[in-house]
Amino acid sequence: MRISTFFYTIGQGFRNIIRNKWFSLASIATIGACLFLFGLFYAIITNFQHIVKTAEEGVSVTVFFDEGVSDTRIAEIGDMIAKRVEVADVKFVSADEAWESFKEDYLGEYSDGFTENPLADSAHYEIYLNDVSLQPALVTYLESIDDIRRINKSEITATTLSGVNALIAYVSIGIIGILFAVSIFLISNTVTIGISVRKEEINIMKYIGATDFFVRSPFVIEGMLIGLIGSLVPLGLIYFIYNNVIVYVTERFSMLSQLLSFLPVETIFNTLAPVSVIMGVGIGFLGSIATVRKHLRV
Amino acid sequence: MTEKDRKRRRGKKQADLGNEIITLENVSKAYATGAPALNGVSLHINKGEFVFIVGDSGSGKSTLIKLLLRELTPTSGYINVMGYDLVKIKHRKIPKFRRNLGIVFQDFRLLKDRNVYDNVAFAQRIIQVSNKEIKRNVPSILSMVGLAGKYKAKPKQLSGGEQQRVALARALINKPTILLADEPTGNLDPKNSWEIMKLLEQINENGTTVLVVTHNREIVNSMQKRVVTMKKGIVVSDEEKGGYIDEN
Incomplete structure (x- = not known):
């Protein structure tokens, strides 16, 4: 042309x-x-x-441990969780950190009366997922691990x-x-x-x-x-x-x-x-x- | 004509057919309804001839023109125009074939939204002539048909005779081998009709084969050219220097 x-x-x-x-x-x-x-x-x-x-990124699964579980065992559980494909991120929150956060959110100046940490056994992992639809599979896995006392999950939000x-x-x-x-x-x-x-x-x-x-x-x-x-x-x-x-x-x-x-x-x-x-x-x-x-x- | 004869003729090269430029052998055309429009028509036209095709309405003249343009294909028979077998020609080759034909219609068929210059230049653009050549060719052909001063006018600003001259200029600008004119004076007064016919005669004298379908008895009788008369789909007469044959 x-x-x-x-x-x-x-x-x-x-x-x-x-x-x-x-x-x-x-x-x-x-x-x-x-x-x-x-x-x-x-x-x-x-x-x-x-x-x-x-x-979704805010949706997390929280894992609490049995009383008296050693720090080594907690770290071991953390490694096991981090290796899972469903998991995007794992964050460890110690008992002291949990208490600090609770005081800040709910007690403010009224927390002065507490001399000991009332949440002594509340060290936990906050687990963030790659995809919320994978939450049930992860929960089933977590339930099979020894030394885990409680698993908090937000079933309704995820589905x-x-x-x-x-x-x-x-x-x-x-x-x-x-x-x-x-x-x-x-x-x-x-x-x-x-x-x-x-x-x-x-x-x-x-x-x-x-x-x-x-x-x-x-x-x-x-x-x-x-x-x-x-x-x-x-x-x-x-x-x-x-x-x-x-x-x-x-x-x-x-x-x-x-x-x-x-x-x-x-x-x-x-x-x-x-x-x-x-x-x-x-x-x-x-x-x-x-x-x-x-x-x-x- | 037997199938063997037909094959033999098809096998001949154009040069072997001598001067013949249009060949129809036993051509019939039937439409889905009604009587056949053409019934076993044979016609041979040589290079440089001027031929009138005359006949009443329904005689098959328009069908004949449409067959020569390859707008229609025959139901049976053989048609060769300028070496192109119009029965077998491939669809993609039809444009190239038509570029060697100049066509003029009774209703002019100009592009109404374009001026005279663009209407004529249009034919050159189609065959991809450069702008430089178009600028040289168009004024020259417009002056030949007597419209040099009106190149900016739109078709509706022109008289019927002038519009037909534009159509003629468009048909001639690509230097066609054959000019087909379908009732070119049908919408014109006698003076303009004669002027158009003189132009056609001049074009023919320059070597172009001219085929004119017309009803104009006076022109046919005066010009003393070859006249092919058709009636109900057949050629009833074909005379050199013939005249318009009355229906009765």
């Missing part, structure tokens, strides 16, 4: 958009709406997963979090799939309308001796440009809305700020921006090429 033909084709793609500005606007709006919803879901889902992940995580994943895949199908259908419809409007022009091209490639290219370029613009507009909107919503939520519901930790917009856009652009251009490409192919047998 000559360079002049290449630029002519690109130019025709732009001209097609301007010539059929209402159809083009409708397509851009449709793709834009789909990708806006996609971006919105993505931002919500990613943040929710981030919140869940943060909460709830892993259940919510799976639900979010399924729902998001479903929604994204539906949006993708709707977008392809809509752009295909728009290109069909565009082609039927230009049916005569296509016929003239074919009579003069245009190849299928020459006739198709401007329409495909048009579809891809519509997809590109349709992806950039919602990205801009989401960028603006996201920052404002986070500021609003953080200021308005300050008591939730410890529970909810939002991701910065840059982190969201690292993935969202390229995925949206590829999806927009891809939808435009697929929708237009499939539709144009049907109308070229002159």
Whole structure:
């Protein structure tokens, strides 16, 4: 292909958009709406997963020992636990540390009356998990170890979090799939309308001796440009809305700020921006090429 | 024509067919409904000829043009145009074949949103002529058809005769071997009709084979060219320096 033909084709793609500005606007709006919803879901889902992940990291299993267990045995148990695949981190809390923490949290100045450590047998391990769904397996293992008196676990939190995580994943895949199908259908419809409007022009091209490639290219370029613009507009909107919503939520519901930790917009856009652009251009490409192919047998 | 004859003819190279540029042998075309549009038509046209195809509505003229453009394929028979076997030609080779044809329609078929210059340049862009050459060729062909001063005008700003001249310029700019004109004067007044026919005659004198489908009795009778008359899908008459044959 000559360079002049290449630029002519690109130019025709732009001209097609301007010539059929209402159809083009409708397509851009449709793709834009789909990708806006996609971006919105993505931002919500990613943040929710981030919140869940943060909460998961806080979920721990606590192990207390029988009375009189030696420090050597405690260290040995610690090594055994640390080697398990379920375990992300093990933290030893001595009886003194446990008492200090308790005093700080609950007693404050009233702790002065205690001369001895009432929590003398409360040395323990705090075990943090790689994945909360692995908690039952670890608990079964811990129960089989001698010299362990008690295991504290948060069963409800662990199952709830892993259940919510799976639900979010399924729902998001479903929604994204539906949006993708709707977008392809809509752009295909728009290109069909565009082609039927230009049916005569296509016929003239074919009579003069245009190849299928020459006739198709401007329409495909048009579809891809519509997809590109349709992806950039919602990205801009989401960028603006996201920052404002986070500021609003953080200021308005300050008591939730410890529970909810939002991701910065840059982190969201690292993935969202390229995925949206590829999806927009891809939808435009697929929708237009499939539709144009049907109308070229002159 | 037997299958053996057909195979023998297909095997011949264009050079062996001498001057013949369009060959139809026993061509029939039937549509799904109704009587056959063409019924065993044979026609031989030489390079550089000027031929009128005449006949009433339903005589098969339009089907014949569509077959020569390879818009349709025949139900049976053999068609060869410029060495291309139009029965067997592959889809991807059709554009290359059509680039050697110039086509003019009764309704002009210009791109309404583009000006005269762009309409004519369009035919050159399709065959990937460089911008530099397009800028040289288009004004030259527009001055040949008498529209040098109107290159910026849009089709709707032109008269019917001027629009047909633009269509002619577009058909001629790629220097076609054959010019097919389907009712080129059908939408024109007598003065413009004559001007278009003079242009076609001039193009023919420059060596292009011209095939004109028309209803215009006066023009056919005056120009004294070869006239092929069709009726109900068959060729009823084929005369050198012929005239328009009345229905009765």
